[in-house]
Amino acid sequence: MSSDEIAISARNxxxxxxxxxxxxxxxxxxxxxxxxxxxxxxxAILDVSLDILAGQSVGIIGRNGSGKSTLLQLVCGTxxxxxxxxxxxxxxxxxxxxxxxxxxEFTGRENVYFQGALTGFTRSEIDRRxxxxxxxxxxxxxxxxxxxxYSSGMFVRLGFAVAVGFDPQILIVDEALAVGDARFQxxxxxxxxxxxxxxxxxxxxxxxTEQITRLCDVGILLDGGKLLAVGSPAAxxxxxxxLLFESAPVVSRGAxxxxxxxxxxxxxxxxxxxxxxxxxxxxSEHRWGNRHASIIDFALDSRDALHVRHIDRTTAxxxxxxxxxxxxxxxxxxxxxxxxxxxxxxxxxxxTVGQAELSSPRSSGELVGVGFMLTPHxxxxxxxxxxxxxxxxxxxxxxxxxxYDSIHLRITGQTNQTGIVxxxxxxxxxxxxxxxAPNTTENVPASP
Numbered sequence: 250m251s252s253d254e255i256a257i258s259a260r261n262x263x264x265x266x267x268x269x270x271x272x273x274x275x276x277x278x279x280x281x282x283x284x285x286x287x288x289x290x291x292x293a294i295l296d297v298s299l300d301i302l303a304g305q306s307v308g309i310i311g312r313n314g315s316g317k318s319t320l321l322q323l324v325c326g327t328x329x330x331x332x333x334x335x336x337x338x339x340x341x342x343x344x345x346x347x348x349x350x351x352x353x354e355f356t357g358r359e360n361v362y363f364q365g366a367l368t369g370f371t372r373s374e375i376d377r378r379x380x381x382x383x384x385x386x387x388x389x390x391x392x393x394x395x396x397x398x399y400s401s402g403m404f405v406r407l408g409f410a411v412a413v414g415f416d417p418q419i420l421i422v423d424e425a426l427a428v429g430d431a432r433f434q435x436x437x438x439x440x441x442x443x444x445x446x447x448x449x450x451x452x453x454x455x456x457x458t459e460q461i462t463r464l465c466d467v468g469i470l471l472d473g474g475k476l477l478a479v480g481s482p483a484a485x486x487x488x489x490x491x492l493l494f495e496s497a498p499v500v501s502r503g504a505x506x507x508x509x510x511x512x513x514x515x516x517x518x519x520x521x522x523x524x525x526x527x528x529x530x531x532x533s534e535h536r537w538g539n540r541h542a543s544i545i546d547f548a549l550d551s552r553d554a555l556h557v558r559h560i561d562r563t564t565a566x567x568x569x570x571x572x573x574x575x576x577x578x579x580x581x582x583x584x585x586x587x588x589x590x591x592x593x594x595x596x597x598x599x600x601t602v603g604q605a606e607l608s609s610p611r612s613s614g615e616l617v618g619v620g621f622m623l624t625p626h627x628x629x630x631x632x633x634x635x636x637x638x639x640x641x642x643x644x645x646x647x648x649x650x651x652x653y654d655s656i657h658l659r660i661t662g663q664t665n666q667t668g669i670v671x672x673x674x675x676x677x678x679x680x681x682x683x684x685x686a687p688n689t690t691e692n693v694p695a696s697p
Contacts, residue, residue: 254302254303255300255301255302255338256301256302256303256304256305256337256338256339256419256450257299257300257301257324257335257337257338257419257450258299258300258301258335258336259297259298259299259300259323259324259333259334259335259336260298260333260334260335261296261297261298261332261333261334262294262296262297262298262330262332262333262334262335263292263294263295263296263297263330263331263332263333264292264294264316264319264323264328264330264331265290265291265292265293265331266290266291266292266293267288267290267291268288268289268290268291269287269288270289274287275287275288292474293316293319293474294316294319294323294474295316295473295474295475296333296475297316297320297333297471297474297475297476298333298476299469299476299479301450301452302450303338303339303448303450304448304449305450305451305466305467306441306450306451306453306464306465306466306467307450307451307452307453307465307466307467307468307469308453308454308461308462308464308469308482308485309321309452309454309468309469309471310454310455310456310458310461310468310469310470310471310486310489311470311471311472311477311489311492312492315471315472315473316471316473316474316475317423317454318345318423318424318454319474320471321343321345321421321423321452321454322345323335324337324341324421325341325343325345325421327345337419339418339450340368340369340415340416340417340418340419341417341418341419341421342368342411342412342413342415342417342419342420342421343412343420343421343422343423344405344408344409344412344421344422344423345421345423350364350408351364351396351404351407353395353396353397354395354397355395355396356392356393356394356395356396357386357388357391357392357393357394357399358379358383358392358393360396360407360411361379361382361383361392361407361411361414362375362379364411364415365378365411365415370415378414378415381414382410382411382414383410385409385410385414385436386406386407386409386410387406387433388403388406388407391403392407402430402433405433406433409422409437409440413440417444417449418449418450419449419450419452420441420444420449420451420452421451421452422441422451422452422453422454423454424454438464441453441464442464445464451464451465453465458486458489458490458593459593459594459595461482461485462482462483462486462592462593462594463592463594465482467479467480467481467482468480468482468483468484468485468486469485470485470488470489470492472492477492482593483654484535487535487653487654488535490535490537490651490653491535491537522543522545522546523545523546524544524545524546524547524652527546527547527548527549527556528556528557528558529549529556529557529558529656529658530547530655530656530657531633531654531655531656531657533654534652534654534655535652535653535654536650536652536653536655537648537651538637538639538648538649538650538651539647539648539649540576540649540650541575541576541577541640542573542574542575542576542577542579542582542611542638542649542650543573543574543576543650544571544572544573544636544638544650544652545572545573545574546572547571547572547636547655547656548568548569548570549567549568549569549658550567550568550570551564551566551567551568552564552566558657558658558659559658559660559661560625560658560659560660560661561660561661561662562625562627562628562629562660562661562662562664562671563662564625566622566623566624566625567622567623567625568620568621568622568623569586569620569621569623569634569636569656570618570619570620570621571584571618571619571620571621571636572616572618572619573616573617573618573619573638573650574615574616574617575611575612575613575614575615575616575617576613576614577613578610578611578612578613579610579611579640579649580610580641581608581610581641582601582610582611582617582638582639582640582641583601583602583608583637583638583639583640583641583646584600584607584608584619584637584638585598585599585600585601585636585637585638585639586599586600586621586634586635586636586637587634587635587637587653588623588627588632588633588634588635589633589635589654590630590631590632590633591630591631591632591633594669596627596632596670599621600637602641602646608641625660626670626671626673627660627669627670627671628660628664628666628667628668628669628670629660629661629662630660631657631658631659632658632659632660633654633655633656633657633658634654634655634656634657634658635651635652635653635654635655635656636651636652636655636656637650637651637652637653638650638651639651
């Protein structure tokens with residue numbers, strides 16, 4: 250691989266901080282000349298090595314405190330590594346945090362010119378770009394007010410406009426888009442898609458895994474400052490979900506699904522699970538949970554057809570049935586279903602939270618059937634279904650068995666629509682008379 254193909258290269262990158270328990274300990278450390286230690290070491294990034302190719306869109310995910318922001322600051326050069334190296338090839342624009350790089354006493358206009366100058370643009374070049382940049386930020390008269398008076402939304406608007414407005418070769422965004430309103434977020438995502446098309450390298454940190462799967466070519470998972478995984482966004486986000494609940498996947502991707510149950514008394518299922526034997530089963534599923542219950546079988550039924558793999562879009566109803574075997578007593582079971590596109594975008598999700606009649610206590614050894622009746626208002630394409638059972642808790646539900654993307658459903662048929670969902674559109678056309686406005690040659694339509 251030539252150096253021209255690599256935009257960012259990190260080798261054994263480590264960043265550590267000294268943590269002092271008392272303010273006076275910092276002075277003691279200086280006076281001790283290194284003979285005594287008055288601090289603790291905290292390592293935010295530990296021995297990270299990776300290459301990011303020019304033009305790649307890379308999503309970085311991880312739990313809070315995993316080192317995501319530190320890694321971005323090392324790439325941007327706002328932090329120096331304790332050891333190791335990072336090389337960046339290209340002009341970097343970064344939106345790391347609210348107001349970063351802005352002088353709070355300067356107006357928005359002054360900060361735009363200041364940032365443009367730092368990037369290497371002349372005043373005349375900034376003049377030519379300013380109106381477009383100000384229009385993108387859309388903060389009105391506040392562009393001429395000190396940025397210390399800005400709300401968090403205004404900060405993000407101006408910060409993103411500056412980051413994308415000076416022809417970045419590498420764009421770095423750290424969770425900032427979560428602050429903007431829905432319309433501005435949509436505008437930002439459209440701009441990011443355009444930058445991807447233009448071959449800009451993008452590093453995006455987000456806790457929204459759907460953003461990672463939709464916008465990125467590669468996913469990176471960090472935890473405790475260490476690089477845990479680099480791969481496809483779908484695989485990396487699945488591993489991240491497992492990590493959130495501090496539980497390793499009980500069944501790896503592509504592994505043998507014929508795990509024997511440890512609960513006797515059910516003749517049909519004593520020989521093991523049947524989930525993997527069904528026609529619509531996806532062997533690349535991602536599964537995790539504490540296995541206090543197991544989803545051991547499923548069925549896709551449509552009209553009079555059982556265990557279907559695909560349905561016509563005119564089908565009136567689809568039933569997704571799951572069979573759950575409880576290995577321990579569970580006071581408040583929660584059953585759920587999620588439907589996603591092949592790109593990982595959630596189309597719909599439903600669960601039994603708040604429905605007491607569907608979440609009654611279950612005993613060890615009990616076998617429970619759960620049915621989800623759906624009207625599939627979806628356009629033709631490939632969709633993936635996820636099934637899950639969890640136990641309700643005061644804070645977060647505890648996953649018992651989650652089988653993500655375990656069912657592959659194909660919807661067929663003809664349509665002149667685009668998108669994902671069939672909204673059953675009706676198109677009407679009306680005829681209007683054209684009248685001549687008095688004392689003018691202009692034609693105006695009559696009121697309907």
